Amino acid sequence: MIKVGLLGAGRIAGVHATAITSNPASCLAAVSDFIPEQAAKLAEQYGSVVRTTEDIIADDSIDAVLIATSTDTHSDLIEAATAAGKAVLCEKPVDLSLERARACQANAAISGKPVMIGFNRRFDPNFAALKRALDAGEVGKAEMLAITSYDPAPPPIAYIKVSGGIFRDMMIHDFDMANFIMGDAPVHVSAVGSCLVNPAIGDAGDYDTAAVTLTYADGRIATIRNTRRAGYGDQRVELQGSEGMLQVGNLTENLLVKSTTQGVSSAKPVLFFLERYMPAYAAEWNAFVSAIQAGGEMPVTLADGVAALAMAEAATRSAKLGLPVSLADV
Structure with a gap:
């Protein structure tokens, strides 16, 4: 035990x-x-x-x-x-x-x-299935990755002030997901950020809306989009390969789809990350325990955490400068 x-x-x-x-x-x-x-x-x-x-x-x-x-x-x-x-x-x-x-x-x-960093989204069953399918060659070589992570509402301003900013606090999950799926870190990071949701977030020195483009040494491209306000919630991943596409859509509150002459409707996505990723948190802990028992390497290492933080640092600089930043420079 x-x-x-x-x-x-x-x-x-x-x-x-x-x-x-x-x-x-x-x-x-x-x-x-x-x-x-x-x-x-x-x-x-x-x-x-x-x-x-x-x-x-x-x-x-x-x-x-x-x-x-x-x-x-x-x-x-x-x-x-x-x-x-x-x-x-x-x-x-x-x-x-x-x-x-x-x-x-x-x-x-x-x-x-052993040290493991809590990037729980790697353990989401659907994102993990996408990664397995890519590694199995089911859509050929990865070419373009698109990650959408929209929170339903921003956190309190007091939290914003100590969070380190949207790139270190929120998008860092997506930086790690990009590294996980693409199997490598990018060479350049290009970021833009705006304050469109709450002026107080901008007054605190942060953005509430941001987009990043990652470019890789072999020409692959990844894009990440974040907003702190999307009342419907949105968590999606799309991977374009040389021989096809892999997609993970939103999880909805139930699977009911109503189709009538008036149109087609379904339940809204599971809103908050605590509900959306509860299975991922459990799988993350189980993987940690299994690694301890086996005496093997952790599935998400301290080096992975540093790599994602380096990308967040590069994105922060890029958004301020309005220019791409080489990851090697950070």
């Missing part, structure tokens, strides 16, 4: 607590949070106990930690946990600073302990 310490007790920590306790090979040994009442509530819900982060990391009986704290703590906690001999699953991004993330990667490697 893998004993797990959960660092953080916010919204996403609850999702992870469900995954941890649903896997018969893992148990939730302890929960920590800087708000004790929040930690106590989550611990009680899942039959665990509250301890400090320091105590969890120092406890040799705890095998792994799941880091679901604020982004500015991720690198420090990864380093402390791996130095203490624990396996780590950490929510994205590794850090807001690319330089700090690279230092974390180097420091964590010293311990030899």
Whole structure:
């Protein structure tokens, strides 16, 4: 049984607590949070106990930690946990600073302990099926990739101010998805951003609407589109290959389609990422546990997290400069 310490007790920590306790090979040994009442509530819900982060990391009986704290703590906690001999699953991004993330990667490697970054969308059953079909050669060689990720509503402005911006906070999932599907990082990143949803987001120094074009050394192209306001929700991937196309459309709230003389209608897409990607979060945790048990490499590595953050940094620079940015330059 893998004993797990959960660092953080916010919204996403609850999702992870469900995954941890649903896997018969893992148990939730302890929960920590800087708000004790929040930690106590989550611990009680899942039959665990509250301890400090320091105590969890120092406890040799705890095998792994799941880091679901604020982004500015991720690198420090990864380093402390791996130095203490624990396996780590950490929510994205590794850090807001690319330089700090690279230092974390180097420091964590010293311990030899496995670190997995929480890019859960790789584990979405439908996106994973697209990747398998591409790798099996079902549509030939990948040529163009299009990723659409629209959130139903923007987060609070207080969160925007500390998020690192739309490219580091939101689109970073799509950068990793592009790397996952294309099997490589691009050479150039070209980004544009606007503030069309809420002027306060622009006042906070961020965009709420953004698009990025990625170009690869062999000429392949990927495009990513994000908005923080699409009341219907939208999560789609389309891959054009040399011999055909692979598409993953939206998941709808139900499969009912009504067809009448007035037209054809169906349910709207599953709106929020917590509902849309719940199966992916469970599959992500199961993959983490399996990798620990097998003693193999994590399916999403710290290097993958650094690579996606480098693309976010390049996109941020490109949007400010109005010019393409070479990934090698960041």
